[in-house]
Amino acid sequence: MNINVKTPAVSASTEAFLKRAHKLYINGEWVDGVSGETIDVLDPATGRVISTSTAAVAADVDKAVAAAREAFDKGPWSKMTGIQRGKLISKLASRLEELADELAEIEAIDCGKPVTYAKYVDVGLTANIYHYMAGWASKVSGETVSLANPGDYHAFTLREPVGVVAAITPWNFPLVLTAYKLAPLLAVGCTCIIKPSELTPLSTLRFVEILEEVGFPAGVVNVITGYGSPAGSALVEHHGVDKVAFTGSVTTGRKIAAAATGNLKRVTLELGGKSPMVVFPDADLDRAIPGLAGAIFFHQGQVCTAGTRLYVHKSIHDRVVEGIAAESRKLKIGHGLELDTTMGPLISSAQLQKVMGFLDQGKSEGAETVIGGGRIGDVGFFMEPTVLTNTHDGMSVVREEIFGPVLCVQAYEDDDLDAIAAKANETIFGLAASIWTRDLSVAHKMAKRIKAGSVWINAHNVFDPALPFGGFKQSGWGREEGAEAIRTFTEVKSVCAVL
Template sequence: MYQDTKNFEISDAVRKFLQKLHMHHINGDWTSGASDETIAVFDPATGLKISEVISGTSEDVDRAVKAARQAFESGPWAQMNGYERGRLIQKLSDRLAECAEEFAELEALDAGKPIVYARAADIPTTVRVYSYHAGAASKISGETLTPTMPGDFHAYTLREPVGVVGVITPWNFPLLLTAMKLAPLLACGCTAVIKPSEVTPLSMLRLMDLIQEVGFPPGVVNVVTGYGDPVGSRIAAHEGIDKVSFTGSGATGRKVLAAAGGNLKRVTLELGGKSPMIVFPDADIDKAIPGLASAILFHQGQVCTAGSRLFVPKSLHDRVVEGIADMAKNISLGHSLDSKTNMGPMASQNQLDRVQRYLEQGKNEGADCVIGGTRPEGNGYFLTPTILTNTRPEMSVVKEEIFGPVLCVQSYSDDDRNDAIRLANDTVFGLAASVWTKDLSTAHKAAKKLRAGNVWINTHNIFDPALPFGGFKQSGWGREQGSEVIRSYTEVKTVCAAL
């Protein structure tokens, strides 16, 4: 069932790229690190090493921050207006579109992402993110104010870049989640020090080639590869960094927040989720079932907004569960480079082990496994799609983020829709939710009551650069994308003149 990379065609450009020892990119140049240690990068579909990167140190971060600070305060970038920055960002978007297949192959190999989805979703969405914020760069402005005090005054605000931004990204959507931070911070005039995940660093390193190629000045974007400690922790605590934007687990997010307190740097946190999906009794079940299945199985459930908790009325429970199970049975599990694959491996051995531990806990606590939960024969970090029924709110599989293809199903009384809302909100998370119904009133009333930063109606996992993204409660601080993100990377200055 599973084949080595050599059995699939990849472009010469990607093959040559993989063969390099990948260095840091600081102040416009590829540079070795303070340490000779390296980190192996694996293809999760085979478990085989495909490349390696330098393991960064605190000294490497210091050099990158110095370069970013210099670029922010002086030189070409500091002198550019929004229109000029936007043109550079658009050039990057266009160049990325031209290299789309190359990046799709890298994401498939590095993150275990089925290449059909990388081609259809990850890369096109990333291109749109850069293009959207290229347009926003020339439209960042303050406002004119009217003071209430007696006298003749002219008052207005300026919206200025926050400064040097530390960017720490996760392994599940390496290229896209980096773009969601990098594109708006560049539009605002900030500079960046980026730490990609040590599990999936390759697409960000390849993107640096394009950033340099299209003409971004040295020091505007810097990349230091390495582990969370020391690289991520140094970025979070560094007094030369004005803001840190982090996407990852709640546990690491708390560490970032604590470290950022040293110089009271601004912080954006996009953390975990345990997103509910509520099927109301009047839902179009034939249309809902494929959407519900996709919500949990897309990218092997390694999505912060994955629909991992399903609430269905008792009258529809068996029909919905059977429908999702049938789709899970027919899923094509295989190597991410195979165009027939629509579900790849978990991103790493650690992640596979984590999901399997949760499944054991769930079974021990009384959950019934309808389908899946097993490792198929062969190499790679694969796990079959899993549906758990007879789950209860107090179970670890229901309370905690698993980050795998595991759906937890609970039922509610058909005539008590408020109970479904209550169950959905019974979580420390609040990143996303979806409701499935034919009734507009039901849909919008439910959307209003759900404590989540993103609510979808009759769909799930819809992302767009125009739509603000972020969570309530322990799912994070701040918003990314849309007009809201500009506030994250700017400071407001009030100017008042006596006339």
């Protein structure tokens, strides 16, 4: 299979942005990196260089942390009222909506995702997160406490910002996953340093230009671009950082947890997933089959919550598998900037090779390919949407996070919910899951049994700023979004006065 890949024209504003010299953003200024080194940013659909970013080193991190520390300790950000912070956050959210077309173009060419999805999913959800968290800014408070001991006391709690936060984001959803961290930390009065992936730094850099435009004070948000080492590691280990909020791999998450012990900084980790989808024989297949296909093929499977393990009752196994294969044939594979594209490339040559390696290993272990399984063309990093059957829990394709458009299917015959849930829970991960049935009693019983931070019923990948998000087991620590996000960026102080 081959596709004709050309880079479509972009708007004048996006073209001008791509051509800019992208520096570091520290203390309200765009500055050169100490090393003078740059990193090529590639269009994954063509493999061509579309821009460059600055490769920060430890000395740059020191400057950024100092700026964030100054802005937090001496103001003005932490000294503003919640309403003042909320107004600025709302202004930012509205400006993101106004610039949705440009931001979507940047996200599409940088990440390889379809531009339509980038506009309505990435930018739309991002703006909603800031709108939602803007409302929280004026509602962060403690509570009065009635003490257990006798006596005359006035006791209460204060909820205060944790301080300087290092927000480290991955390459698959830069705008959204930055918002998961930045919106609540700004709402409560923290300051931060953002470290985007070196593969996809562009939308974060454009976002900070917008943040500067709407009037955020200097030092409140700083951006360090560069590699995980030295930039990311220097940031995580820095004693001037009070908390790390990270989204990425389990391997890197473990390293961050270990590095954080230096000054016992707080840590939130949103890590990998191997999300099960359980389909019962009574499921509405006309609704379920497109939903199951979307769960694995959306953004080429490069989603931490992607529905990668499908457990389907034997009585409907063949119909479901054939239906998903048919849905995959409908996908229009091409450059993300083409308006009719519904599936773009993988992020890099390395990621493509990693996914193909998993497929080779799966086939050697007995997995059967129903559809897909190959690379598409020799330009860019495209691969076919893939469905594997005859899989079992001992296979690497079933156990490990692939981060590509690969679905592993298993049939089951058992009607015992505990046994079905045990299959779904047979993983080190616990990020998300979906249940497909018309029987709401079965659905809610299964939701209680499945060990995952998000469980969706008759849907997959439903995200909302009000819903807490995070994982069980090795899928991470803590929660983002909703009221839980406010808690994770604050400390509770108890105050007791003897009357």
